Amino acid sequence: MVQVRRSLADSQAVHDQVYEAIRQALITGRIAPGKGVSLRSLAAELSVSPMPVRDAVRRLVAERALAINPANKRLSVPSLTADRLEQLSLARLWVEPELAARAAKNADTGLIRQLQAIDADVDEALRLGDVDRYMTANHAFHFAIYERAGAEVLEAMAGGLWLQVGPFMRVVFGRVGADGLVADRHAEAITALKDGDADGARRAIAADLSEGMDKMRAAVEAGP
Amino acid sequence: MVQVRRSLADSQAVHDQVYEAIRQALITGRIAPGKGVSLRSLAAELSVSPMPVRDAVRRLVAERALAINPANKRLSVPSLTADRLEQLSLARLWVEPELAARAAKNADTGLIRQLQAIDADVDEALRLGDVDRYMTANHAFHFAIYERAGAEVLEAMAGGLWLQVGPFMRVVFGRVGADGLVADRHAEAITALKDGDADGARRAIAADLSEGMDKMRAAVEAGP
DNA sequence: CGTCGTAAACTGTGATCACAATAGTCCGGA
DNA sequence: TCCGGACTATTGTGATCACAGTTTACGACG
Numbered sequence: 001m002v003q004v005r006r007s008l009a010d011s012q013a014v015h016d017q018v019y020e021a022i023r024q025a026l027i028t029g030r031i032a033p034g035k036g037v038s039l040r041s042l043a044a045e046l047s048v049s050p051m052p053v054r055d056a057v058r059r060l061v062a063e064r065a066l067a068i069n070p071a072n073k074r075l076s077v078p079s080l081t082a083d084r085l086e087q088l089s090l091a092r093l094w095v096e097p098e099l100a101a102r103a104a105k106n107a108d109t110g111l112i113r114q115l116q117a118i119d120a121d122v123d124e125a126l127r128l129g130d131v132d133r134y135m136t137a138n139h140a141f142h143f144a145i146y147e148r149a150g151a152e153v154l155e156a157m158a159g160g161l162w163l164q165v166g167p168f169m170r171v172v173f174g175r176v177g178a179d180g181l182v183a184d185r186h187a188e189a190i191t192a193l194k195d196g197d198a199d200g201a202r203r204a205i206a207a208d209l210s211e212g213m214d215k216m217r218a219a220v221e222a223g224p
Numbered sequence: 225m226v227q228v229r230r231s232l233a234d235s236q237a238v239h240d241q242v243y244e245a246i247r248q249a250l251i252t253g254r255i256a257p258g259k260g261v262s263l264r265s266l267a268a269e270l271s272v273s274p275m276p277v278r279d280a281v282r283r284l285v286a287e288r289a290l291a292i293n294p295a296n297k298r299l300s301v302p303s304l305t306a307d308r309l310e311q312l313s314l315a316r317l318w319v320e321p322e323l324a325a326r327a328a329k330n331a332d333t334g335l336i337r338q339l340q341a342i343d344a345d346v347d348e349a350l351r352l353g354d355v356d357r358y359m360t361a362n363h364a365f366h367f368a369i370y371e372r373a374g375a376e377v378l379e380a381m382a383g384g385l386w387l388q389v390g391p392f393m394r395v396v397f398g399r400v401g402a403d404g405l406v407a408d409r410h411a412e413a414i415t416a417l418k419d420g421d422a423d424g425a426r427r428a429i430a431a432d433l434s435e436g437m438d439k440m441r442a443a444v445e446a447g448p
Numbered sequence: 449c450g451t452c453g454t455a456a457a458c459t460g461t462g463a464t465c466a467c468a469a470t471a472g473t474c475c476g477g478a
Numbered sequence: 479t480c481c482g483g484a485c486t487a488t489t490g491t492g493a494t495c496a497c498a499g500t501t502t503a504c505g506a507c508g
Contacts, residue, residue, distance in 0.1 A: 013297075013491070038459060051492050054460085055282055062286035064380060072500060073237075073460055087377035094318050153311035153388070156288060157381070164377070237461065262489060275462050278490090296470055297490055451508080459500070470489070478481080 015052035019059055023163060026065055028132050029170025034079040065163045080168055082220050088165050089213040093206060095158045100189065100205040101198040102149035111148055112194050118144060119186045131173045141186060168216045184208050239276035243283055247387060250289055252356045253394025258303040289387045304392055306444050312389050313437040317430060319382050324429040325422040326373035335372055336418050342368060343410045355397050365410060392440045408432050
Protein backbone atom coordinates (compact mmCIF):
# COMPACT_ATOMS: atom_id res chain seq x y z
CA MET A 1 0.00 0.00 0.00
CA VAL A 2 1.43 3.35 -1.02
CA GLN A 3 0.54 6.25 1.18
CA VAL A 4 1.77 9.80 0.93
CA ARG A 5 2.50 11.70 4.07
CA ARG A 6 1.31 15.25 3.82
CA SER A 7 2.12 16.40 7.32
CA LEU A 8 2.60 14.90 10.72
CA ALA A 9 -0.94 15.72 11.70
CA ASP A 10 -3.01 13.98 9.08
CA SER A 11 -0.62 11.13 8.50
CA GLN A 12 -1.72 7.96 10.19
CA ALA A 13 1.19 6.65 12.18
CA VAL A 14 2.11 3.09 11.33
CA HIS A 15 0.91 1.85 14.70
CA ASP A 16 -2.47 3.41 14.00
CA GLN A 17 -2.72 1.62 10.69
CA VAL A 18 -1.74 -1.61 12.40
CA TYR A 19 -4.34 -0.95 15.06
CA GLU A 20 -7.03 -0.51 12.44
CA ALA A 21 -5.90 -3.60 10.58
CA ILE A 22 -6.05 -5.82 13.66
CA ARG A 23 -9.28 -4.22 14.78
CA GLN A 24 -10.87 -4.99 11.46
CA ALA A 25 -9.54 -8.52 11.48
CA LEU A 26 -10.98 -8.97 14.94
CA ILE A 27 -14.39 -7.53 14.16
CA THR A 28 -14.81 -9.43 10.95
CA GLY A 29 -13.64 -12.57 12.69
CA ARG A 30 -10.63 -13.18 10.46
CA ILE A 31 -8.76 -14.02 13.64
CA ALA A 32 -10.75 -16.66 15.44
CA PRO A 33 -11.66 -16.15 19.11
CA GLY A 34 -9.50 -18.18 21.44
CA LYS A 35 -6.67 -18.29 18.95
CA GLY A 36 -3.24 -17.21 20.06
CA VAL A 37 -1.37 -14.49 18.26
CA SER A 38 2.10 -13.04 18.66
CA LEU A 39 3.72 -9.72 18.01
CA ARG A 40 6.12 -11.08 15.46
CA SER A 41 3.55 -13.13 13.60
CA LEU A 42 1.25 -10.13 13.33
CA ALA A 43 4.18 -7.99 12.27
CA ALA A 44 5.15 -10.44 9.56
CA GLU A 45 1.58 -10.69 8.34
CA LEU A 46 1.28 -6.93 8.06
CA SER A 47 4.81 -6.48 6.72
CA VAL A 48 5.89 -4.10 9.44
CA SER A 49 8.40 -4.28 12.23
CA PRO A 50 7.26 -5.63 15.60
CA MET A 51 7.50 -2.18 17.15
CA PRO A 52 4.29 -0.56 15.88
CA VAL A 53 2.49 -3.85 16.39
CA ARG A 54 3.50 -3.72 19.98
CA ASP A 55 1.93 -0.29 20.35
CA ALA A 56 -1.26 -1.33 18.62
CA VAL A 57 -1.55 -4.48 20.70
CA ARG A 58 -1.14 -2.56 23.93
CA ARG A 59 -4.03 -0.42 22.93
CA LEU A 60 -6.18 -3.36 21.94
CA VAL A 61 -5.43 -5.13 25.20
CA ALA A 62 -6.43 -2.02 27.12
CA GLU A 63 -9.68 -2.01 25.14
CA ARG A 64 -10.14 -5.70 25.96
CA ALA A 65 -10.22 -6.58 22.29
CA LEU A 66 -7.20 -8.77 22.92
CA ALA A 67 -6.43 -10.72 26.05
CA ILE A 68 -3.10 -11.42 27.63
CA ASN A 69 -2.58 -14.66 29.50
CA PRO A 70 -1.32 -13.62 32.94
CA ALA A 71 0.59 -16.87 33.40
CA ASN A 72 2.84 -16.77 30.39
CA LYS A 73 1.99 -13.27 29.13
CA ARG A 74 1.01 -14.56 25.73
CA LEU A 75 -1.57 -12.90 23.55
CA SER A 76 -4.85 -14.37 22.46
CA VAL A 77 -8.23 -13.34 21.16
CA PRO A 78 -10.78 -13.42 24.00
CA SER A 79 -13.12 -16.35 23.65
CA LEU A 80 -16.85 -15.96 23.41
CA THR A 81 -18.74 -16.75 26.59
CA ALA A 82 -22.41 -16.23 27.34
CA ASP A 83 -21.44 -14.26 30.44
CA ARG A 84 -19.31 -11.81 28.53
CA LEU A 85 -22.00 -11.33 25.92
CA GLU A 86 -24.59 -10.65 28.58
CA GLN A 87 -22.49 -7.91 30.13
CA LEU A 88 -21.64 -6.38 26.80
CA SER A 89 -25.29 -6.41 25.79
CA LEU A 90 -26.34 -4.70 28.95
CA ALA A 91 -23.70 -2.01 28.56
CA ARG A 92 -24.46 -1.40 24.91
CA LEU A 93 -28.15 -1.24 25.64
CA TRP A 94 -27.45 1.60 27.98
CA VAL A 95 -24.86 3.70 26.12
CA GLU A 96 -25.94 3.45 22.54
CA PRO A 97 -29.60 4.47 22.92
CA GLU A 98 -28.39 7.35 25.07
CA LEU A 99 -26.08 8.46 22.26
CA ALA A 100 -28.89 8.13 19.73
CA ALA A 101 -31.16 10.28 21.87
CA ARG A 102 -28.54 12.98 22.10
CA ALA A 103 -27.89 12.79 18.39
CA ALA A 104 -31.57 13.37 17.68
CA LYS A 105 -31.20 16.87 19.08
CA ASN A 106 -28.31 17.67 16.74
CA ALA A 107 -29.53 15.92 13.61
CA ASP A 108 -29.79 17.86 10.36
CA THR A 109 -30.63 17.01 6.77
CA GLY A 110 -26.99 16.30 6.01
CA LEU A 111 -26.89 13.56 8.60
CA ILE A 112 -30.18 12.10 7.42
CA ARG A 113 -28.97 11.93 3.85
CA GLN A 114 -25.73 10.33 4.98
CA LEU A 115 -27.59 7.74 7.02
CA GLN A 116 -29.90 6.89 4.15
CA ALA A 117 -26.90 6.28 1.91
CA ILE A 118 -25.22 4.08 4.48
CA ASP A 119 -28.41 2.16 5.15
CA ALA A 120 -28.79 1.47 1.46
CA ASP A 121 -25.30 0.03 1.57
CA VAL A 122 -26.26 -2.10 4.57
CA ASP A 123 -29.26 -3.46 2.73
CA GLU A 124 -27.25 -4.25 -0.37
CA ALA A 125 -24.61 -6.03 1.68
CA LEU A 126 -27.37 -8.10 3.25
CA ARG A 127 -28.88 -8.85 -0.13
CA LEU A 128 -25.52 -10.01 -1.46
CA GLY A 129 -24.70 -11.88 1.73
CA ASP A 130 -21.44 -9.95 1.96
CA VAL A 131 -20.58 -10.32 5.62
CA ASP A 132 -17.59 -8.00 5.81
CA ARG A 133 -19.37 -5.27 3.94
CA TYR A 134 -22.42 -5.60 6.17
CA MET A 135 -20.34 -5.33 9.30
CA THR A 136 -18.49 -2.27 8.02
CA ALA A 137 -21.66 -0.55 6.84
CA ASN A 138 -23.60 -1.35 9.98
CA HIS A 139 -20.77 0.03 12.07
CA ALA A 140 -20.69 3.15 9.92
CA PHE A 141 -24.43 3.62 10.35
CA HIS A 142 -24.39 3.46 14.11
CA PHE A 143 -21.35 5.61 14.58
CA ALA A 144 -22.48 8.24 12.13
CA ILE A 145 -25.33 8.71 14.58
CA TYR A 146 -23.29 8.46 17.75
CA GLU A 147 -20.73 10.92 16.46
CA ARG A 148 -23.50 13.47 16.22
CA ALA A 149 -24.25 13.20 19.91
CA GLY A 150 -21.19 15.31 20.67
CA ALA A 151 -20.39 13.15 23.68
CA GLU A 152 -16.85 11.96 23.21
CA VAL A 153 -16.62 9.99 26.42
CA LEU A 154 -19.78 7.99 25.78
CA GLU A 155 -18.86 7.56 22.14
CA ALA A 156 -15.51 6.10 23.12
CA MET A 157 -17.28 3.70 25.45
CA ALA A 158 -19.55 2.61 22.64
CA GLY A 159 -16.52 2.13 20.38
CA GLY A 160 -14.84 -0.08 22.92
CA LEU A 161 -17.96 -2.16 23.43
CA TRP A 162 -18.51 -2.56 19.73
CA LEU A 163 -14.97 -3.80 19.35
CA GLN A 164 -15.52 -6.44 21.99
CA VAL A 165 -18.82 -7.52 20.52
CA GLY A 166 -17.44 -7.76 16.99
CA PRO A 167 -16.26 -11.36 17.21
CA PHE A 168 -19.67 -12.42 18.52
CA MET A 169 -21.38 -10.97 15.47
CA ARG A 170 -19.36 -13.17 13.20
CA VAL A 171 -20.68 -16.14 15.11
CA VAL A 172 -24.21 -15.18 14.19
CA PHE A 173 -23.37 -15.09 10.52
CA GLY A 174 -21.49 -18.33 10.81
CA ARG A 175 -24.51 -20.14 12.20
CA VAL A 176 -27.69 -18.59 10.90
CA GLY A 177 -26.36 -17.16 7.66
CA ALA A 178 -26.24 -13.59 6.43
CA ASP A 179 -30.02 -13.22 6.28
CA GLY A 180 -30.28 -13.83 10.01
CA LEU A 181 -29.92 -10.14 10.67
CA VAL A 182 -32.09 -8.81 7.91
CA ALA A 183 -34.63 -7.09 10.09
CA ASP A 184 -32.92 -4.01 11.48
CA ARG A 185 -34.53 -0.87 12.85
CA HIS A 186 -32.48 1.55 10.82
CA ALA A 187 -35.45 3.07 9.02
CA GLU A 188 -37.18 3.71 12.32
CA ALA A 189 -34.06 5.34 13.67
CA ILE A 190 -33.70 7.58 10.64
CA THR A 191 -37.30 8.75 10.95
CA ALA A 192 -36.90 9.54 14.62
CA LEU A 193 -33.69 11.45 13.98
CA LYS A 194 -35.31 13.44 11.19
CA ASP A 195 -38.11 14.48 13.55
CA GLY A 196 -35.67 15.29 16.34
CA ASP A 197 -37.51 12.70 18.37
CA ALA A 198 -34.98 11.76 21.06
CA ASP A 199 -37.12 9.12 22.70
CA GLY A 200 -38.00 7.56 19.38
CA ALA A 201 -34.34 7.37 18.41
CA ARG A 202 -33.54 5.84 21.77
CA ARG A 203 -36.22 3.19 21.32
CA ALA A 204 -35.26 2.43 17.73
CA ILE A 205 -31.60 1.89 18.54
CA ALA A 206 -32.46 -0.10 21.66
CA ALA A 207 -34.72 -2.36 19.61
CA ASP A 208 -32.11 -2.73 16.90
CA LEU A 209 -29.49 -3.70 19.44
CA SER A 210 -31.56 -6.07 21.48
CA GLU A 211 -32.69 -7.96 18.42
CA GLY A 212 -29.12 -8.36 17.28
CA MET A 213 -27.97 -9.33 20.74
CA ASP A 214 -30.73 -11.90 21.04
CA LYS A 215 -29.53 -13.56 17.88
CA MET A 216 -25.98 -13.56 19.16
CA ARG A 217 -27.08 -15.02 22.45
CA ALA A 218 -28.91 -17.81 20.70
CA ALA A 219 -25.92 -18.50 18.49
CA VAL A 220 -23.49 -18.56 21.39
CA GLU A 221 -25.68 -20.79 23.51
CA ALA A 222 -26.09 -23.18 20.60
CA GLY A 223 -22.40 -23.94 20.88
CA PRO A 224 -19.30 -22.19 22.14
CA MET B 225 12.26 -0.94 46.32
CA VAL B 226 13.58 -4.46 46.34
CA GLN B 227 11.37 -6.99 44.73
CA VAL B 228 12.08 -10.67 44.28
CA ARG B 229 10.93 -12.32 41.10
CA ARG B 230 9.52 -15.71 41.84
CA SER B 231 8.30 -16.54 38.36
CA LEU B 232 7.24 -14.77 35.25
CA ALA B 233 3.64 -14.97 36.30
CA ASP B 234 3.53 -13.11 39.57
CA SER B 235 6.26 -10.64 38.74
CA GLN B 236 4.89 -7.27 37.82
CA ALA B 237 6.47 -6.22 34.58
CA VAL B 238 8.15 -2.84 34.72
CA HIS B 239 5.59 -1.31 32.41
CA ASP B 240 2.86 -2.42 34.80
CA GLN B 241 4.58 -0.75 37.70
CA VAL B 242 4.98 2.37 35.60
CA TYR B 243 1.32 2.20 34.68
CA GLU B 244 0.32 2.01 38.31
CA ALA B 245 2.65 4.85 39.23
CA ILE B 246 1.28 7.17 36.57
CA ARG B 247 -2.27 6.09 37.31
CA GLN B 248 -1.81 6.93 40.94
CA ALA B 249 -0.21 10.23 40.11
CA LEU B 250 -3.15 11.02 37.87
CA ILE B 251 -5.83 10.04 40.35
CA THR B 252 -4.29 11.86 43.26
CA GLY B 253 -3.75 14.87 41.05
CA ARG B 254 0.01 14.97 41.38
CA ILE B 255 0.08 15.65 37.65
CA ALA B 256 -2.17 18.62 37.03
CA PRO B 257 -4.87 18.38 34.36
CA GLY B 258 -3.96 20.18 31.20
CA LYS B 259 -0.27 19.81 31.89
CA GLY B 260 1.91 18.30 29.22
CA VAL B 261 4.04 15.28 29.90
CA SER B 262 6.57 13.40 27.86
CA LEU B 263 7.82 9.87 27.69
CA ARG B 264 11.36 10.81 28.60
CA SER B 265 10.40 13.10 31.44
CA LEU B 266 8.21 10.43 32.96
CA ALA B 267 10.94 7.88 32.45
CA ALA B 268 13.48 10.07 34.19
CA GLU B 269 11.11 10.76 37.06
CA LEU B 270 10.49 7.07 37.59
CA SER B 271 14.11 6.09 36.96
CA VAL B 272 13.30 3.69 34.15
CA SER B 273 14.02 3.64 30.47
CA PRO B 274 11.53 5.25 28.12
CA MET B 275 10.46 1.88 26.78
CA PRO B 276 8.17 0.64 29.58
CA VAL B 277 6.83 4.17 29.94
CA ARG B 278 5.83 4.05 26.33
CA ASP B 279 3.86 0.88 26.96
CA ALA B 280 2.17 2.28 30.04
CA VAL B 281 1.28 5.51 28.29
CA ARG B 282 -0.28 3.69 25.35
CA ARG B 283 -2.50 1.92 27.78
CA LEU B 284 -3.43 5.08 29.62
CA VAL B 285 -4.22 6.84 26.37
CA ALA B 286 -6.48 3.97 25.36
CA GLU B 287 -8.22 4.36 28.70
CA ARG B 288 -8.51 8.10 28.10
CA ALA B 289 -6.59 8.85 31.25
CA LEU B 290 -4.05 10.61 29.10
CA ALA B 291 -4.74 12.56 25.95
CA ILE B 292 -2.65 12.84 22.86
CA ASN B 293 -2.72 16.05 20.86
CA PRO B 294 -3.56 14.99 17.31
CA ALA B 295 -1.74 17.95 15.81
CA ASN B 296 1.69 17.43 17.27
CA LYS B 297 1.17 14.03 18.90
CA ARG B 298 2.26 15.30 22.25
CA LEU B 299 0.95 13.95 25.51
CA SER B 300 -1.07 15.82 28.07
CA VAL B 301 -3.41 15.22 30.96
CA PRO B 302 -7.00 15.78 29.82
CA SER B 303 -8.39 18.99 31.20
CA LEU B 304 -11.48 19.14 33.34
CA THR B 305 -14.59 20.31 31.55
CA ALA B 306 -18.15 20.32 32.82
CA ASP B 307 -19.21 18.37 29.77
CA ARG B 308 -16.76 15.56 30.36
CA LEU B 309 -17.74 15.37 34.00
CA GLU B 310 -21.40 15.16 33.09
CA GLN B 311 -20.82 12.20 30.78
CA LEU B 312 -18.58 10.44 33.27
CA SER B 313 -21.15 10.95 36.02
CA LEU B 314 -23.89 9.49 33.90
CA ALA B 315 -21.84 6.47 32.98
CA ARG B 316 -20.67 5.83 36.53
CA LEU B 317 -24.20 6.21 37.82
CA TRP B 318 -25.22 3.39 35.55
CA VAL B 319 -22.35 0.88 35.90
CA GLU B 320 -21.38 1.15 39.52
CA PRO B 321 -24.79 0.66 41.11
CA GLU B 322 -25.28 -2.28 38.76
CA LEU B 323 -22.04 -3.80 40.02
CA ALA B 324 -23.05 -3.18 43.62
CA ALA B 325 -26.38 -4.92 43.06
CA ARG B 326 -24.65 -7.95 41.61
CA ALA B 327 -22.14 -7.99 44.43
CA ALA B 328 -24.97 -8.09 46.97
CA LYS B 329 -25.86 -11.55 45.72
CA ASN B 330 -22.32 -12.80 46.26
CA ALA B 331 -21.48 -11.03 49.50
CA ASP B 332 -20.27 -13.04 52.49
CA THR B 333 -19.02 -12.19 55.97
CA GLY B 334 -15.46 -12.04 54.70
CA LEU B 335 -16.34 -9.24 52.31
CA ILE B 336 -18.32 -7.38 54.98
CA ARG B 337 -15.40 -7.51 57.40
CA GLN B 338 -13.05 -6.33 54.70
CA LEU B 339 -15.33 -3.46 53.80
CA GLN B 340 -15.68 -2.39 57.41
CA ALA B 341 -11.91 -2.30 57.77
CA ILE B 342 -11.51 -0.25 54.61
CA ASP B 343 -14.30 2.11 55.62
CA ALA B 344 -12.61 2.71 58.95
CA ASP B 345 -9.53 3.66 57.00
CA VAL B 346 -11.59 6.02 54.84
CA ASP B 347 -12.98 7.70 57.91
CA GLU B 348 -9.59 8.09 59.51
CA ALA B 349 -8.16 9.56 56.30
CA LEU B 350 -11.02 12.06 56.32
CA ARG B 351 -10.44 12.88 59.98
CA LEU B 352 -6.77 13.51 59.31
CA GLY B 353 -7.45 15.36 56.10
CA ASP B 354 -5.09 13.01 54.28
CA VAL B 355 -6.22 13.40 50.70
CA ASP B 356 -4.10 10.71 49.08
CA ARG B 357 -5.01 8.18 51.71
CA TYR B 358 -8.69 9.00 51.35
CA MET B 359 -8.59 8.56 47.59
CA THR B 360 -6.79 5.25 47.88
CA ALA B 361 -9.10 3.92 50.58
CA ASN B 362 -12.25 5.11 48.86
CA HIS B 363 -11.13 3.43 45.67
CA ALA B 364 -10.37 0.25 47.57
CA PHE B 365 -13.82 0.31 49.17
CA HIS B 366 -15.71 0.61 45.93
CA PHE B 367 -13.68 -1.93 44.05
CA ALA B 368 -13.72 -4.46 46.83
CA ILE B 369 -17.46 -4.44 46.21
CA TYR B 370 -17.34 -4.36 42.44
CA GLU B 371 -14.84 -7.18 42.32
CA ARG B 372 -17.40 -9.34 44.06
CA ALA B 373 -19.90 -8.83 41.27
CA GLY B 374 -18.00 -11.30 39.13
CA ALA B 375 -18.59 -9.17 36.06
CA GLU B 376 -15.19 -8.50 34.58
CA VAL B 377 -16.39 -6.47 31.63
CA LEU B 378 -18.46 -4.09 33.73
CA GLU B 379 -15.74 -3.92 36.35
CA ALA B 380 -13.22 -2.90 33.73
CA MET B 381 -15.59 -0.19 32.56
CA ALA B 382 -15.89 1.10 36.10
CA GLY B 383 -12.12 1.06 36.46
CA GLY B 384 -11.70 3.12 33.32
CA LEU B 385 -14.31 5.62 34.40
CA TRP B 386 -12.82 5.96 37.85
CA LEU B 387 -9.47 6.69 36.31
CA GLN B 388 -10.91 9.47 34.22
CA VAL B 389 -12.80 10.94 37.14
CA GLY B 390 -9.80 10.86 39.45
CA PRO B 391 -8.41 14.25 38.51
CA PHE B 392 -11.81 15.83 39.11
CA MET B 393 -11.88 14.51 42.65
CA ARG B 394 -8.71 16.32 43.47
CA VAL B 395 -10.40 19.53 42.40
CA VAL B 396 -13.06 19.02 45.06
CA PHE B 397 -10.46 18.69 47.77
CA GLY B 398 -8.59 21.65 46.43
CA ARG B 399 -11.62 23.90 46.73
CA VAL B 400 -13.84 22.74 49.53
CA GLY B 401 -11.26 21.02 51.70
CA ALA B 402 -10.99 17.43 52.81
CA ASP B 403 -14.15 17.55 54.88
CA GLY B 404 -16.21 18.35 51.82
CA LEU B 405 -16.74 14.67 51.18
CA VAL B 406 -17.31 13.56 54.73
CA ALA B 407 -20.85 12.31 54.23
CA ASP B 408 -20.53 9.08 52.30
CA ARG B 409 -23.03 6.25 52.07
CA HIS B 410 -20.57 3.49 52.85
CA ALA B 411 -22.35 2.32 55.99
CA GLU B 412 -25.62 2.05 54.08
CA ALA B 413 -23.90 0.07 51.37
CA ILE B 414 -22.34 -2.33 53.87
CA THR B 415 -25.71 -2.97 55.50
CA ALA B 416 -27.38 -3.68 52.19
CA LEU B 417 -24.59 -6.02 51.16
CA LYS B 418 -24.78 -7.85 54.45
CA ASP B 419 -28.49 -8.44 53.92
CA GLY B 420 -27.99 -9.48 50.32
CA ASP B 421 -30.24 -6.56 49.42
CA ALA B 422 -29.39 -5.88 45.78
CA ASP B 423 -31.68 -2.91 45.37
CA GLY B 424 -30.48 -1.38 48.62
CA ALA B 425 -26.86 -1.72 47.54
CA ARG B 426 -27.73 -0.18 44.19
CA ARG B 427 -29.39 2.77 45.85
CA ALA B 428 -26.61 3.26 48.40
CA ILE B 429 -23.87 3.33 45.79
CA ALA B 430 -25.94 5.52 43.49
CA ALA B 431 -26.48 7.99 46.33
CA ASP B 432 -22.81 7.90 47.27
CA LEU B 433 -21.79 8.60 43.70
CA SER B 434 -24.28 11.32 42.94
CA GLU B 435 -23.38 13.21 46.08
CA GLY B 436 -19.73 13.07 45.18
CA MET B 437 -20.40 14.01 41.59
CA ASP B 438 -22.55 16.95 42.65
CA LYS B 439 -19.67 18.32 44.69
CA MET B 440 -17.32 17.86 41.77
CA ARG B 441 -19.75 19.60 39.44
CA ALA B 442 -20.02 22.54 41.79
CA ALA B 443 -16.25 22.72 42.12
CA VAL B 444 -15.68 22.55 38.37
CA GLU B 445 -18.32 25.15 37.60
CA ALA B 446 -16.86 27.46 40.22
CA GLY B 447 -13.73 27.68 38.08
CA PRO B 448 -12.05 25.56 35.44
C1' DC C 449 5.56 -48.19 19.91
C1' DG C 450 5.38 -45.03 23.70
C1' DT C 451 7.71 -41.77 26.95
C1' DC C 452 10.75 -38.63 28.50
C1' DG C 453 14.42 -35.18 28.18
C1' DT C 454 16.99 -32.05 25.62
C1' DA C 455 17.78 -28.64 22.10
C1' DA C 456 15.96 -25.36 19.02
C1' DA C 457 12.46 -21.93 17.98
C1' DC C 458 9.55 -18.56 19.60
C1' DT C 459 7.55 -15.43 23.08
C1' DG C 460 7.10 -10.73 25.51
C1' DT C 461 10.09 -7.29 27.60
C1' DG C 462 13.45 -3.80 27.93
C1' DA C 463 17.46 -0.96 26.16
C1' DT C 464 19.48 1.84 22.82
C1' DC C 465 19.97 4.32 18.67
C1' DA C 466 18.38 7.18 14.54
C1' DC C 467 15.34 10.32 12.54
C1' DA C 468 12.06 13.88 11.32
C1' DA C 469 9.18 17.25 13.29
C1' DT C 470 7.82 20.45 16.77
C1' DA C 471 8.55 23.59 20.69
C1' DG C 472 11.42 26.57 23.17
C1' DT C 473 15.13 29.98 23.52
C1' DC C 474 17.84 33.65 22.64
C1' DC C 475 19.53 37.39 20.10
C1' DG C 476 19.24 40.90 16.60
C1' DG C 477 16.62 44.67 14.58
C1' DA C 478 12.93 48.12 14.55
C1' DT D 479 9.61 47.37 24.33
C1' DC D 480 8.12 44.25 21.03
C1' DC D 481 8.52 41.36 17.10
C1' DG D 482 10.81 37.91 14.06
C1' DG D 483 14.04 34.40 12.74
C1' DA D 484 17.76 31.11 13.40
C1' DC D 485 19.56 27.67 16.42
C1' DT D 486 19.08 24.22 19.96
C1' DA D 487 16.58 21.01 22.85
C1' DT D 488 12.95 17.95 23.19
C1' DT D 489 9.36 15.21 21.33
C1' DG D 490 7.04 10.74 19.49
C1' DT D 491 8.06 6.99 16.31
C1' DG D 492 10.24 3.10 14.43
C1' DA D 493 14.16 -0.32 13.99
C1' DT D 494 17.22 -3.46 15.92
C1' DC D 495 19.38 -6.10 19.35
C1' DA D 496 19.74 -8.83 23.83
C1' DC D 497 17.72 -11.66 27.16
C1' DA D 498 15.09 -14.80 30.05
C1' DG D 499 11.27 -17.60 30.10
C1' DT D 500 8.13 -20.82 27.61
C1' DT D 501 6.59 -23.80 24.20
C1' DT D 502 7.37 -27.04 20.60
C1' DA D 503 9.87 -30.61 18.03
C1' DC D 504 12.54 -34.29 17.76
C1' DG D 505 15.39 -38.02 18.78
C1' DA D 506 17.17 -41.37 22.11
C1' DC D 507 16.04 -44.71 25.35
C1' DG D 508 13.09 -48.08 27.52
